[in-house]
Amino acid sequence: MLRRTNYDGIPSSEITSEQVYRERRELMKLGAAAALLGTSPLMAALGYEKAKSPLELTSFDQITTYNNFYEYSTDKESPAKLAKNLKTRPWTLHVGGEVQKTQTLDIDTLIKKIPLEERIYRFRCVEGWAMVVPWVGFSLSSLLKQAGLTSKSKYVEFETLFDPAQFPAQRQTFGNIPFPYREGLRIDEAMHPLTLLAVGLYGKELLPQNGAPIRLVVPWKYGFKSIKSIVKITLSEHQTRSTWNQIAPNEYGFYANVNPAVDHPRWSQARERVLGKFFKQDTLAFNGYGADVAHLYKNMDLKKFY
Numbered sequence: 001m002l003r004r005t006n007y008d009g010i011p012s013s014e015i016t017s018e019q020v021y022r023e024r025r026e027l028m029k030l031g032a033a034a035a036l037l038g039t040s041p042l043m044a045a046l047g048y049e050k051a052k053s054p055l056e057l058t059s060f061d062q063i064t065t066y067n068n069f070y071e072y073s074t075d076k077e078s079p080a081k082l083a084k085n086l087k088t089r090p091w092t093l094h095v096g097g098e099v100q101k102t103q104t105l106d107i108d109t110l111i112k113k114i115p116l117e118e119r120i121y122r123f124r125c126v127e128g129w130a131m132v133v134p135w136v137g138f139s140l141s142s143l144l145k146q147a148g149l150t151s152k153s154k155y156v157e158f159e160t161l162f163d164p165a166q167f168p169a170q171r172q173t174f175g176n177i178p179f180p181y182r183e184g185l186r187i188d189e190a191m192h193p194l195t196l197l198a199v200g201l202y203g204k205e206l207l208p209q210n211g212a213p214i215r216l217v218v219p220w221k222y223g224f225k226s227i228k229s230i231v232k233i234t235l236s237e238h239q240t241r242s243t244w245n246q247i248a249p250n251e252y253g254f255y256a257n258v259n260p261a262v263d264h265p266r267w268s269q270a271r272e273r274v275l276g277k278f279f280k281q282d283t284l285a286f287n288g289y290g291a292d293v294a295h296l297y298k299n300m301d302l303k304k305f306y
């Protein structure tokens, strides 16, 4: 648990004592916030490595009350209210398909086995709003390595819980969202160290509205790729399904990399509004993670593979 992740682009050698001092204060603030919110007993017992980042965090309140979770509702405020009783234990995560060892993992066993880290990431929804979230989790790659890849492990499909008794929108016979919600990544995207499975935020276990007990976070892609409340991960030789791509392929691509140069057919993607801020800011290519991920797409026309 002594690894230091530094994905904010600041080489440790350039960190001045002033910065160290400031970061310690930030950490203390974070610690105090976690104490106030009540760090989950599980995560407190395990400990996790705190991150440092020059990014200004979006408040816990904003992150947990402004959500997209269509299994509950299409508005932003309802998920926080409707998700309160989501049963997140016991919870099993099935990892199968083109892997060496199919696994059915109990969520708590998994969390105890894999070292957790804090990752402060920008998060950009395709709708034009953005936030900065201090996630707690681990790289998806560590889970996939455990299952063992084969020459046929070329794509990864994720699936959210299907349980109409708990998710009101899954009981509706009208509407055009084909549940369970599914998302997919190419294997090199899935194995990239930035690709996170999150189990917490702000030092606390994830709340249901944010995708408890375990959700994907791919910081260089639009938010809809970051699928919530995952029960199944399936490796495949072929490109996997993606719910939004299935609903409206002209609007939502399989790749969905944040790209200010490729507009959504109905709005511009050049700018974004960070929750809690008044002025809009420029959207960055790959949401600011280009130095880490642009090479994954070097021979691809990103206007075609949006």
Ligand SMILES: Nc1nc2c(c(=O)[nH]1)N[C@H]1C(S)=C(S)[C@@H](COP(=O)(O)O)O[C@H]1N2
Residues within 6 Å of the ligand: 063, 066, 067, 068, 069, 070, 071, 124, 125, 126, 160, 181, 209, 210, 211, 222, 223, 224, 225, 226, 227, 228, 229
């Ligand atoms: N299962 C599921 N996952 C989902 C969604 C959803 O409706 N259902 N919405 C997606 C969208 S559009 C976004 S922007 C993010 C929002 O995550 P947040 O509510 O934690 O901010 O979750 C993504 N994951």
Ligand SMILES: [Mo]
Residues within 6 Å of the ligand: 068, 125, 126, 127, 222, 223, 224
């Ligand atoms: Mo989104």
